[in-house]
Amino acid sequence: MNWEVIIKWLPKLAQGATLTLELVAIAVIAGLLLAIPLGIARSSKLWYVRSLPYAYIFFFRGTPLLVQLFLVYYGLAQFDAVRESSLWPYLRDPFWCATVTMTLHTAAYIAEILRGAIQAIPPGEIEAARALGMSRPKAMFYIILPRAARIGLPAYSNEVILMLKASALASTVTLLELTGMARTIIARTYLPVEIFFAAGVFYLVMAYVLVRGFKLLERWLRVDACQGR
Numbered sequence: 001m002n003w004e005v006i007i008k009w010l011p012k013l014a015q016g017a018t019l020t021l022e023l024v025a026i027a028v029i030a031g032l033l034l035a036i037p038l039g040i041a042r043s044s045k046l047w048y049v050r051s052l053p054y055a056y057i058f059f060f061r062g063t064p065l066l067v068q069l070f071l072v073y074y075g076l077a078q079f080d081a082v083r084e085s086s087l088w089p090y091l092r093d094p095f096w097c098a099t100v101t102m103t104l105h106t107a108a109y110i111a112e113i114l115r116g117a118i119q120a121i122p123p124g125e126i127e128a129a130r131a132l133g134m135s136r137p138k139a140m141f142y143i144i145l146p147r148a149a150r151i152g153l154p155a156y157s158n159e160v161i162l163m164l165k166a167s168a169l170a171s172t173v174t175l176l177e178l179t180g181m182a183r184t185i186i187a188r189t190y191l192p193v194e195i196f197f198a199a200g201v202f203y204l205v206m207a208y209v210l211v212r213g214f215k216l217l218e219r220w221l222r223v224d225a226c227q228g229r
Contacts (some may be wrong), residue, residue: 002191006198009185013195016181017202020167023095023177027102027167028160034107039114039148040140053111060108066169068105073097073173098170106163110156117152118144150221157214161207178202 041053060068076082076091090096121144129139171180182199186192 002194006194016178020177024164024167026099030103031106031110035110038111042115043118057108060105065105065166069101072101094173094175098175109159113152113155117148120151121147
C-alpha cells in the first residue's frame with residue numbers, strides 16, 4: 001500500500017466527497033418534498049387519486065437508477081424543445097442531470113415509505129383528531145404527517161445511505177464526485193487499490209456521520225413525542 005500517494009491525493013478526494021455530499025443533500029431533500037404529496041396520494045382510498053402516483057413509483061422503482069440517469073443525461077438532449085428551453089443550461093450540466101435523476105428516483109422510494117408510515121398510524125389517533133373537529137387537511141398537517149415522520153424516519157435514513165452509495169453512478173456522466181475523482185486519479189497514477197481504498201474510507205466516514213446523525217434525530221423525536229411537544 002503506497003501511503004504517500006494516498007496522502008498526496010487526499011485533497012482531491014475530499015473535493016470529490018464534498019461534491020458527493022452536495023449531490024446527495026439536494027437529492028434527498030428535494031426528493032422528500034416531492035414525496036410528501038405522492039405519499040399522501042398513495043394512501044388515499046380513491047383509486048383515481050392513487051393511480052398516477054402508483055405509475056410514477058412503479059416506473060422509478062422498477063427501472064435501474066443508471067438507466068434513468070442515461071435517459072436524462074443523453075435522452076433529453078435529443079429533443080429540440082428541451083435544447084431551446086430555458087432549462088437547457090442546467091440540463092446539459094452533469095451535476096444537475098444527476099441531481100434531477102436522483103431526486104426523482106429517491107422520491108419514489110420515500111413516497112412508499114411515507115405511505116407505509118401513514119397506514120401504520122393507529123386508527124384511533126386519526127379518529128381522535130376528527131372527534132376534536134379537525135378537518136382532513138388540518139389533521140393531516142398536525143397529526144398524521146408528524147406521526148408518520150416518526151414512524152418512517154428509520155426507513156428514510158436507510159434511503160439516504162443508499163442514495164449516498166448510489167451517487168457513485170454519477171461518475172458515469174463525467175461528474176467528478178468522489179468515485180469520478182477516484183477514477184480520474186487512477187488514470188494518472190495507475191494505482192487503483194490505493195485510490196479506491198481511500199475513496200472507500202471517505203464513503204465509510206460519510207455513512208457513519210449520517211447514521212449517527214439520524215440516530216440522534218430518532219432519539220430526539222422519541223423524547224419530543226414523550227414530552228408531548
